[in-house]
Amino acid sequence: MSDEKTTVAELRKLVGDFVEERDWRQFHAPKNLSMALAIEAAELMEHFQWIGTEESRALPDDPQKLAEVGEELADVIAYSLALANELGLDISDTIRAKMAKNVAKYPASKFRSTAPPFDYGRPDAK
Amino acid sequence: MSDEKTTVAELRKLVGDFVEERDWRQFHAPKNLSMALAIEAAELMEHFQWIGTEESRALPDDPQKLAEVGEELADVIAYSLALANELGLDISDTIRAKMAKNVAKYPASKFRSTAPPFDYGRPDAK
Amino acid sequence: MSDEKTTVAELRKLVGDFVEERDWRQFHAPKNLSMALAIEAAELMEHFQWIGTEESRALPDDPQKLAEVGEELADVIAYSLALANELGLDISDTIRAKMAKNVAKYPASKFRSTAPPFDYGRPDAK
Amino acid sequence: MSDEKTTVAELRKLVGDFVEERDWRQFHAPKNLSMALAIEAAELMEHFQWIGTEESRALPDDPQKLAEVGEELADVIAYSLALANELGLDISDTIRAKMAKNVAKYPASKFRSTAPPFDYGRPDAK
Numbered sequence: 001m002s003d004e005k006t007t008v009a010e011l012r013k014l015v016g017d018f019v020e021e022r023d024w025r026q027f028h029a030p031k032n033l034s035m036a037l038a039i040e041a042a043e044l045m046e047h048f049q050w051i052g053t054e055e056s057r058a059l060p061d062d063p064q065k066l067a068e069v070g071e072e073l074a075d076v077i078a079y080s081l082a083l084a085n086e087l088g089l090d091i092s093d094t095i096r097a098k099m100a101k102n103v104a105k106y107p108a109s110k111f112r113s114t115a116p117p118f119d120y121g122r123p124d125a126k
Numbered sequence: 127m128s129d130e131k132t133t134v135a136e137l138r139k140l141v142g143d144f145v146e147e148r149d150w151r152q153f154h155a156p157k158n159l160s161m162a163l164a165i166e167a168a169e170l171m172e173h174f175q176w177i178g179t180e181e182s183r184a185l186p187d188d189p190q191k192l193a194e195v196g197e198e199l200a201d202v203i204a205y206s207l208a209l210a211n212e213l214g215l216d217i218s219d220t221i222r223a224k225m226a227k228n229v230a231k232y233p234a235s236k237f238r239s240t241a242p243p244f245d246y247g248r249p250d251a252k
Numbered sequence: 253m254s255d256e257k258t259t260v261a262e263l264r265k266l267v268g269d270f271v272e273e274r275d276w277r278q279f280h281a282p283k284n285l286s287m288a289l290a291i292e293a294a295e296l297m298e299h300f301q302w303i304g305t306e307e308s309r310a311l312p313d314d315p316q317k318l319a320e321v322g323e324e325l326a327d328v329i330a331y332s333l334a335l336a337n338e339l340g341l342d343i344s345d346t347i348r349a350k351m352a353k354n355v356a357k358y359p360a361s362k363f364r365s366t367a368p369p370f371d372y373g374r375p376d377a378k
Numbered sequence: 379m380s381d382e383k384t385t386v387a388e389l390r391k392l393v394g395d396f397v398e399e400r401d402w403r404q405f406h407a408p409k410n411l412s413m414a415l416a417i418e419a420a421e422l423m424e425h426f427q428w429i430g431t432e433e434s435r436a437l438p439d440d441p442q443k444l445a446e447v448g449e450e451l452a453d454v455i456a457y458s459l460a461l462a463n464e465l466g467l468d469i470s471d472t473i474r475a476k477m478a479k480n481v482a483k484y485p486a487s488k489f490r491s492t493a494p495p496f497d498y499g500r501p502d503a504k
Contacts, residue, residue: 305407
């Protein structure tokens with residue numbers, strides 16, 4: 001897998017260069033990027049809207065469908081990288097910190113085989 | 127930046143282990159993950175909904191806000207990694223292929239300083 | 253049902269008055285409202301993300317859950333009305349026109365009992 | 379305006395008949411409809427992603443754009459009606475109850491001309 005030897009920074013640069021070469025940072029205000037990200041997430045979801053939950057596990061068996069879904073996932077991640085570029089956030093550190101928080105909040109001993117709560121992931125109320 | 131030395135595979139494993147330790151793959155049908163991803167994208171967007179486009183560029187100046195937005199972005203990326211894990215997709219290769227397609231579709235010579243078309247990113251009609 | 257005797261205009265006015273009394277039209281730029289609408293749609297989806305497709309049909313059996321989902325649906329519709337108010341769109345005529353288009357595009361004779369195409373609803377390519 | 383004399387029930391029936399004639403209730407599990415709704419909300423948002431917040435107020439000046447946005451808004455509302463049909467919810471009562479709650483939570487005296495809080499609309503923490 002290419003993921004074994006590709007750093008997050010390399011992918012960030014790939015996206016950053018694409019934006020720079022088109023002088024598109026003027027459109028990449030974080031507000032706009034958050035919208036673009038949500039739009040791509042919806043396009044990804046489009047592939048799953050009318051099929052059953054278990055049926056969706058078989059999607060990788062259809063190479064054409066897998067390629068289409070892969071393209072949408074690539075778009076989602078590319079906009080995530082673009083947003084991290086604009087905000088100056090280190091993705092790896094941010095994910096490590098969030099996952100550590102999740103580990104503390106949802107201990108394996110308590111949540112093993114139990115469905116995540118419906119509002120799992122929602123930010124804590126202030 | 128930690129992103130300089132962290133591979134995509136390392137982050138995939140971080141998320142994969144979290145899921146495995148809770149026996150949560152049973153809930154991680156691709157259909158469900160596509161929904162979770164869109165929900166997190168919306169929580170990220172929530173921070174930008176009532177502020178102006180240009181104003182959103184100043185968000186990194188507020189460390190508290192930046193941390194909150196960073197957590198939501200971490201959630202989006204974590205679910206993207208979880209979905210790639212379920213689908214068996216190589217993220218780096220998929221992004222490289224999609225960006226190459228974008229380069230061909232939106233040549234810098236033609237799109238420089240021009241706003242991306244409103245349906246930029248929408249999959250091509252069949 | 254109250255829906256039998258409530259006009260769309262009455263609901264529009266309910267939302268419009270709420271906005272006016274708070275002098276919130278300044279925040280109700282269509283761009284912002286489109287984001288608020290998508291965010292509420294995601295909150296509605298949150299209730300369904302970890303349950304099975306068929307299981308979701310039983311949600312009305314749980315009055316507490318139904319009330320929560322109803323509140324989110326109310327938010328989605330309220331923002332839809334607010335957006336129609338800002339844009340000056342007649343909702344009833346717009347829906348009638350769109351449904352007529354759908355009837356022509358998806359004739360019952362051809363689509364009866366057949367799953368809607370995955371990109372059903374996506375606007376036609378230009 | 380046709381909205382002055384069209385009841386919510388009439389629009390619900392329009393959508394319900396369309397679904398019934400295609401025998402599509404089998405696909406209209408609430409989980410699926412919540413996804414379809416979010417997808418349409420994203421398509422609506424697509425029209426606003428690269429334009430400025432204030433610029434978006436001028437959209438009604440462009441009849442072609444207004445028609446396109448109107449179609450997406452019609453889709454959002456149509457799926458909202460379809461979901462209310464499946465759940466057996468009275469939309470008018472549900473909206474009136476939610477707006478009364480909003481009036482109590484965001485008194486005009488306190489919130490007049492003040493931006494809605496960023497998490498305005500998020501359900502109360504349990």
